Structure formats: C-alpha cells, structure tokens
Amino acid sequence: MNFSFLSPVANAVLSHNELLSMQALGRKLRIHSVEEGIPDLTGVSVALIGVLENRNSVDYIGEEYDLNEVRKAFYALYPGSWNVTIADLGDIEKGESVEDTYFALKTTVSILIEKKIIPIIIGGSQDLTYPIYRAYDNVMPMVNIVNVDAKFDLGDSAKPIKNNSFIGKIILDEPYNLFNYAAIGYQTYFNSQEEIDLMERLYFEAYRLGEVSNDITIVEPVMRDANIVSVDLGVLKASEVSLKQRLSPNGLDGKEICAVSRYAGISNKVSAFGIFDYKPSYDDEMTEMLLAQMIWYFIEGFNYRVKDDDFVTGNNHQKYITLAESHELVFYKSIKTGRWWIEIPFLANVNNKLKKHTLLPCTHKDYLDACNNQIPDRWYKAFQKNSVY
The missing domain is CATH 3.40.800.10 (Ureohydrolase domain)
Known part of the structure; x- marks a missing residue:
C-alpha cells in the first residue's frame, strides 16, 4: 500500500x-x-x-x-x-x-x-x-x-x-x-x-x-x-x-x-x-x-450513522404520494430514523449516468409543501438536471 x-x-x-x-x-x-x-x-x-x-x-x-x-x-x-x-x-x-x-x-x-x-x-x-x-x-x-x-x-x-x-x-x-x-x-x-x-x-x-x-x-x-x-x-x-x-x-x-x-x-x-x-x-x-x-x-x-437508505425491502419505509402542480410526487419516510426522501422520475429516454440517483433526500417540510401544491426546490432542480444529463 x-x-x-x-x-x-x-x-x-x-x-x-x-x-x-x-x-x-x-x-x-x-x-x-x-x-x-x-x-x-x-x-x-x-x-x-x-x-x-x-x-x-x-x-x-x-x-x-x-x-x-x-x-x-x-x-x-x-x-x-x-x-x-x-x-x-x-x-x-x-x-x-x-x-x-x-x-x-x-x-x-x-x-x-x-x-x-x-x-x-x-x-x-x-x-x-x-x-x-x-x-x-x-x-x-x-x-x-x-x-x-x-x-x-x-x-x-x-x-x-x-x-x-x-x-x-x-x-x-x-x-x-x-x-x-x-x-x-x-x-x-x-x-x-x-x-x-x-x-x-x-x-x-x-x-x-x-x-x-x-x-x-x-x-x-x-x-x-x-x-x-x-x-x-x-x-x-x-x-x-x-x-x-x-x-x-x-x-x-x-x-x-x-x-x-x-x-x-x-x-x-x-x-x-x-x-x-x-x-x-x-x-x-x-x-x-x-x-x-x-x-x-x-x-x-x-x-451514529444508521443504514436507513435500503429501499430494496419494502418494510423499512412508509410511502406517501401527493399531487403538486400536476406532478405526482412520491415520498418515502424511514421507519427507523424518520428521515425523508423524494423520488425523481427516471427518464428512460435519456441516456445518463443517473441509474442509481432516483431517490433524493429531503425534509418533512418538503412533503408538507407538496401537500400544499408547492413543488420542493430540490426536486425541481434534480428533475431538470435529470432531463439535461
């Protein structure tokens, strides 16, 4: 070495x-x-x-x-x-x-x-x-x-x-x-x-x-x-x-x-x-x-790291779906830690390096904003970037 x-x-x-x-x-x-x-x-x-x-x-x-x-x-x-x-x-x-x-x-x-x-x-x-x-x-x-x-x-x-x-x-x-x-x-x-x-x-x-x-x-x-x-x-x-x-x-x-x-x-x-x-x-x-x-x-x-981002097995997270500005937004909340993620729709027609980047960490407030018809800023930027790359 x-x-x-x-x-x-x-x-x-x-x-x-x-x-x-x-x-x-x-x-x-x-x-x-x-x-x-x-x-x-x-x-x-x-x-x-x-x-x-x-x-x-x-x-x-x-x-x-x-x-x-x-x-x-x-x-x-x-x-x-x-x-x-x-x-x-x-x-x-x-x-x-x-x-x-x-x-x-x-x-x-x-x-x-x-x-x-x-x-x-x-x-x-x-x-x-x-x-x-x-x-x-x-x-x-x-x-x-x-x-x-x-x-x-x-x-x-x-x-x-x-x-x-x-x-x-x-x-x-x-x-x-x-x-x-x-x-x-x-x-x-x-x-x-x-x-x-x-x-x-x-x-x-x-x-x-x-x-x-x-x-x-x-x-x-x-x-x-x-x-x-x-x-x-x-x-x-x-x-x-x-x-x-x-x-x-x-x-x-x-x-x-x-x-x-x-x-x-x-x-x-x-x-x-x-x-x-x-x-x-x-x-x-x-x-x-x-x-x-x-x-x-x-x-x-x-x-104090906690492995709470394993989404393969379905029983670690609660899933929430809401509609904001005609976008269907999918949120996940870890049962273990209470931390939140939001799904970025994967654009299949875009050949990008983004295969694994489909879930974006977010806050509980982002979910509440989406429930009030407000698109979270992080989601919007990631979605736009996903469309470009």
Whole structure:
C-alpha cells in the first residue's frame, strides 16, 4: 500500500500527547510517527491527513505552514461513546510544484476511499478540493460536492486554478463526474451576479447564510446526498476565529459549523471531509480549538450513522404520494430514523449516468409543501438536471 507521500506527525506533537490523560483522544489514535511508521489500518474507519499546501491561495505570501497546533487541540479532546477506530496519517508536504502535491493527495485519498476509510483532510488552500474530487475518477461515475463557504468559488476557469475558482475547474475539466454542487452559507455580496446566474442555470443548489442560520436542519438532506464535503473557514463569523483568520463580520458561528460537521458525519454517503484555508498562528488557540471540535463532531456524526437508505425491502419505509402542480410526487419516510426522501422520475429516454440517483433526500417540510401544491426546490432542480444529463 503506497502511502509514501505522507510524512509523520511532528515529535513536538507526540511529546505533547504523552502528557495527556490516558482517556484523551490523542492516546487512542493510531499515529504515523518516525519510530513506528504508518500504523496498521485494519479496522480503521476515519483517517486524519494534513496537507501543507497553500501556494494556490490568492492570499499566499510565502509563509511556512504546519498543523501542529490543530493536532494538539484535537488530541486533547475526549472521545464520545464511540465505536470508531481513528488514525492520524501525518502530512502531505508541499511538492516541487503544486501539481505534485495534487497528485500525492489524489493518490492518497483514492487508496483510502477504496479501503472504505474516510479521510478528514485539513488543509491549506481550498483548491485542494480539486484533487480530492479527482480521486473519485475510478471509484464512482457521478460525484456530489457540498461547499460550506461564503463564496461559490466558480471563478474564471480559463485562468490557473486558485482557492476561489476551483469549482469552475471541476465543472469544466474532463472526465465530467460532477452531478450536483451545493453551496451552504454563502453571502450574496461576496458573489458576482454572473456566478449567481450560473448556479441557477446549472441547477446547482445554494443556501444563503440567513437561511442556514434560521434553520440549521435544512443542511441535513443536502449532506445526506454528498460524497465530498469541503469547508472553507472563511464561512465563519469573524468573532469566532483569530485575527489572522477573519474574513467577514457575518458568518456561521461555532455552534452552527459544528452542527454542519455533524450532519456531514452522519450522512451515509459522505466519504471525504475537508477543512481548508486555515491560517496558522501561534497565539491563536481559538481557531485551532474550533477546528478540533469540527473534526470531533464529524466523527461523532459518523459514529451514529444508521443504514436507513435500503429501499430494496419494502418494510423499512412508509410511502406517501401527493399531487403538486400536476406532478405526482412520491415520498418515502424511514421507519427507523424518520428521515425523508423524494423520488425523481427516471427518464428512460435519456441516456445518463443517473441509474442509481432516483431517490433524493429531503425534509418533512418538503412533503408538507407538496401537500400544499408547492413543488420542493430540490426536486425541481434534480428533475431538470435529470432531463439535461
């Protein structure tokens, strides 16, 4: 198994770990160290990887990069009542070129996904989402990405990739594997009208900061359908993070971003979770602790995953049929968890890659809206996309 791109966790972090309580998370991880090498991954469900690459950030000014303080904060937390084996595989260093780093990340993530291990990637700049997406090229035909960010990051795809334009690259680069892109927590004034219009034309989903803050539960069905979740720390309210990390007086607060992380973890589909655009500084316990808690909540969610999306046997779900704007809408509700899905009619005359994407996660409110003759927005966009692909 080729993990040659990974360098071990720093000795300073391991020394700090030795001083922690035996009950702390750091004492229960399988850690890649200089002495022991890559740990045994048998039974491991979640693996932490740092990526020390931020040269494609629009803010890059040549600074050195490390994740030692994040690790110290995470190791010092106590695990929940979990039945999860976690590894820390160390860091992918900067390559000779950014493309070298991309290749190393793509290869590493690809190996982990095939071993059914979920990578939690802590990074430099958010353009690292691109090689994570490419790691799925030979794994699955269509990929759904959720970007938790104040900006859409569509950018100008004709220009070289940056952390504010990587989604444009994902949309336009072959092979075309992106089925759905959803942006959570965006702030309108950070996005050009052209980008907003493009999101509409492509039937992608976008949830404004106000919508998410008013009702955090709208994030759950979006996460339930995601394969890759990428979080830009710029989505956070300035008061939640250090001076170096601040972007906007408005944004998600600590409690909301932890809820979003838990929703990502509890989704049966999410197989890669990344937190990006962390800017290290040594007098900043607050950002590192928030990052550590986001990772903690993702693992907490993962621990409580429930297999409730098996629709082959008919006795796990209740079926509801309603009529909205002359469309017959079919809903399913899990008896086990109470979660809802809506059926997207499969268009047999369209030769698409969508064979398995016939059920779309939704909320109870979507069902109530349909009963009141309102077509749910998610259903409409998925239906339109199904007609196009």
